[in-house]
Amino acid sequence: MKFAITASTAVSGRFMYVWDRSTWQYHVVQGDRDSPNGTAQLPPGDYVAVARYGYFRQRNYLLVRTFTVTSAAVSVTFAESGARETAFATDDATAVRATSAYWLELGGGDKVGFTSGGPAKTYVTPFAVAGVTLRLHELLTKAGSSAAVPSPYRYDLQRSWSTVPASPIAKVTTAQLAKTVTTLRAQGVTTNAALGSSLKDRWSGSYLESPVRLPGTVTEYVTPGPTVHRKLTLGAGDSSVVLPDRALPAGESPGTTVGAGPFLPRAAGSSxxxxxxxxxxxxxxYADADGNAGxxxxxxxxxxxxxxxxxxxxxxxxxxxxxxxxxxxxxxxxxxxxxxxxxxxxxxxxxxxxxxxxxxxxxxxxxxxxxxxxxxxxxxxxxxxxxxxxxxxxxxxxxxxxxxxxxxxxxxxxxxxxxxxxxxxxxxxxxxxxxxxGPATAPDETSGATRISNVVVNGGADLTFGVSGSRVFTATFTASDPAGIAGGDAYLYHGAYATPDGVILATGPADCEKTSNTAAVCTARFAMDVKVDAARNALAGAWTVAAWSHAADGTSFADRHAAGAFSMKRVSKLTVDASPEPVTKGKTITVTGTLTRAGWESWTYQGYGSRTVTLQYSKKGTTAWKTVKSVKTDSAGKLKTTVKASADGSFRWTYAGDAASTATTGPTDYVDVR
Structure with missing residues (x-):
């Protein structure tokens, strides 16, 4: 048997599956996962085949074909063009897909599917196959929300089809759903977390998570009836609080609070x-005051x-x-x-x-x-x-x-x-x-002789972001104690220590490499996506490093809330145009341009007004640039000035930058002077 996928672009990470429709016996399909082709050895019978693949954060596919094998081999083609988008559509125009899980359940108990890459669309072949069901689990949040600007609401929606229609869009209205408010408390300081859920009776293989801020509240709109597992994932994903399983009726239900202190063991042991x-x-x-286990x-x-x-x-x-x-x-x-x-x-x-x-x-x-x-x-x-x-x-x-x-x-x-x-x-x-x-803000703390010094983020360079993209970087610090260093940690925040408006947690504890019997260099690693972690213009500027280290004696430690600082900046850009070209010597040259900088809320470059920009000139045959004059941008970031033509050469604009924006030098524009 030969299998092939006809797709709009190269297929990668694909899986192919084949089952006998009468016995639900699974048969292996051979072939490279980065190839659209596969082969299988099949006896005569009636079969259903599934091809699963995706383009990360763009689109995913579950393609289904049925076929019959008699006495001769059959070629089966999965046509991407025959698939149709499947999704939830609500009457809330501000709600968009945050993430989703789509999978097929088969009569033999097997499941095939995936969790999509964030807001990626999913396409499924319409089908009617006895014993095969398509299941959808999707989270919707407010458009433009992120870890930096958490959504005030969360749609947790579920649907299944035993016959997938030609347009598999699940339409729901807010009035049809269960509604409740979940209050999330913090453990002393503001931080980021993720609220996750999964179907209890129809386990899809993963929790679907959406970012939340602690402390905070989120209004949840939930498909009535099904029971879901829930948990709050904290830190770098290595800690969590498990919420009670929940099944809600349509209409409003009382809210719940998660994370109320004090935290201590509350479940009886089994000694x-x-x-x-x-x-x-x-x-x-530990568990919170309501017994939610952590x-x-x-x-x-x-x-x-x-x-x-x-x-x-x-x-x-x-x-x-x-x-x-x-x-x-x-x-x-x-x-x-x-x-x-x-x-x-x-x-x-x-x-x-x-x-x-x-x-x-x-x-x-x-x-x-x-x-x-x-x-x-x-x-x-x-x-x-x-x-x-x-x-x-x-x-x-x-x-x-x-x-x-x-x-x-x-x-x-x-x-x-x-x-x-x-x-x-x-x-x-x-x-x-x-x-x-208590009421007082906790100061920096030191127990014993543990010390933290030499804090450096991103190798000492500013962190700069345009309108998209991610960055992996480190924060390093030196920790010392007469007993030696056992470990450390660090995180980054913007604003006040107890109530920051931006937080970036490390991907795990710091790696502390011993440099002597009493000292170590600790490295904390960070992964940051500007659209998730810095989705507000106000987060540009000065950030602070909180660092923690503990000694090998088990008692000494240092906890510095402001151990270091760095700048996170919005990328600036300049354009230039000098005219007329060519120009007669002694005549007037008009030089224009625009200063823009990245908008972390609109995801476009926006005009940067009331900034002083320098016009520079370089004479033909030289490499030196000389300052001609300084010009202030108008409210739209536009620049305009005039100079007298003296000799062939190039003009450019340059901006020195500021606390929240990068320095930038624009392209050059050559003028022929005759």
């Missing part, structure tokens, strides 16, 4: 006694189990310091318990809630409410004996009098320590360092 062994399994991952791939866990007589002591510490979170940096749980002869261990679990915090989980001038509850595993009873707080990261503790606390105006963070006991002589003391933030 057991098995013969002579104690098998400790306690979830160290994970942090950069966190570390240490634990120690000791026994004195028939009393066991289990001491576990969960440590996490990441760029996007100031809170719950260390969570320590200390259990005392007596083990049964066999089975689950009778440990205590705790819940802690704090009311009166703002969207960044910060306390203000008003008192906050603090509640704690305890439960005992295995049917016992437990109660909270004492709640303590600290405003100096646990150096000193004060017992809470009542269930409210007015946080001192000078406190940047509040730590909590809760002690509970049960009716079986069990005990749990849980300490959460920086359970929530």
């Amino acid at each position: 057991v006694r098995d013969g002579d062994e104690l098998r400790m399994s306690e979830p160290a991952a 994970s942090d791939a950069r966190a570390s866990v240490t634990a120690k189990l000791t026994t004195e007589g028939d009393v066991h002591h289990y001491d576990q510490t969960f440590t996490r310091r990441v760029a996007w979170s100031q809170l719950s940096t260390r969570i320590r749980s200390e259990w005392d318990f007596r083990a049964p002869d066999q089975g689950p261990l009778p440990l205590i679990d705790l819940g802690v809630g704090v009311t009166g915090l703002d969207a960044r989980n910060r306390a203000g001038a008003a008192a906050v409410g603090i509640t704690a509850s305890a439960s005992a595993r295995g049917g016992g009873t437990a109660e909270v004996g004492k709640v303590e707080y600290s405003t100096d990261d646990g150096a000193e503790w004060t017992e809470l009098d009542g269930d409210t606390l007015t946080v001192p105006a000078t406190a940047a963070f509040v730590s909590l320590r809760v002690t509970a006991t049960d009716d079986r002589d069990g005990r749990l003391r849980r300490t959460v360092i920086r359970a929530f933030a």
Whole structure:
């Protein structure tokens, strides 16, 4: 059997699949993935074949053919021209596709499809094949939104066709959908995140994600009925908070809040006694105040189990310091318990809630409410004996009098320590360092002798962007400590540290290369797309580097909120025209031009007004350029001046640049003087 794709351009990354329609047995198609051709060995029967390929961020294809094999080979052609666009169309004219997943489900349980590259269009062959269903899952957001300017709403839409029509456009109106508002809290400082979802019963192989800002709110319009998995992806994708599965009815539903502090383990563990062994399994991952489970791939866990007589002591510490979170940096749980002869261990679990915090989980001038509850595993009873707080990261503790606390105006963070006991002589003391933030802005911090210096972004050069494109660059810094350096991290922000209007997170923790026993050079890597990460003109100008490093002794660290600075600039351009050409010596030459710079909201170059630009002249036969005069652009960026013709030569405009725009020198225009 021979298979071929007829496409408008070269095919790459293609997959071909063949199934027997009566048994759903899969048959392998041989061939290079960058070739439109393939071959397969097939016995007689009725078949369905699928070709899948795409052009990244442009268009994707799912082409379907049915055919029958009798006693002779058959050639099957997939015609790209026969495919039709499939998509969702809403009555909201501002909504556009953010990303999507399209796949085919077959009678044998196989799935074939993909997640498209962002807003790329998808085309499918119209078909009616028994046992084959086309499924669509698509996110729509406001046109022009990005990580820098998150969409205020999010359409999460699903549809399926068992018979794909000639025009497979799924039309929906906002009134037909479920509507709810999701509130997203931040862990101390503003940062970027992604809100993702996937079908629970029709798993497509991936979460579809759209950018969100923490803190913030997003109005969600959802296809009523289907249950979806949801999660909030944080940092460089190595941390997340899992939201409850959701199935909404049509109409408005109550909103939900995700990320309310304090963050601490809330799920009961599964520690057991098995013969002579104690098998400790306690979830160290944090969860928010509503029990939404979180994970942090950069966190570390240490634990120690000791026994004195028939009393066991289990001491576990969960440590996490990441760029996007100031809170719950260390969570320590200390259990005392007596083990049964066999089975689950009778440990205590705790819940802690704090009311009166703002969207960044910060306390203000008003008192906050603090509640704690305890439960005992295995049917016992437990109660909270004492709640303590600290405003100096646990150096000193004060017992809470009542269930409210007015946080001192000078406190940047509040730590909590809760002690509970049960009716079986069990005990749990849980300490959460920086359970929530206080009214004061956190200063730079140093513990021990750790130091950060020599911060350099992009090799010391400005980051410059036109109206499109991406850039991969680094931020490097030197970290030192007498004990040596264990690791580091960095991120970039625009504006105030606690409330930035632009944030760029590294793609992962910094790589710290040892240069001596006490020092290392740490390199954080960044990938930035101007249309996603800098989609506002106001983000041009000065940016700040926040850097963090910790020592090999496990206790010393440096956290510098303004460790370095760099500039991110909009690209400027100049044009020139000198006339007349040729010109008589002594006559007047009129030199015009236009100064433009990249618009990070319109994605076009725009006239740059009220800027002083220099006109330069170079006489024929020389390489030197001499300044003729300075001219200010008009409101549209236009330039115009006159000079006397003296000799053959060239004219050009040059602009020195400014804090938010690059310097630029335009092309030259030669004038023949006679």
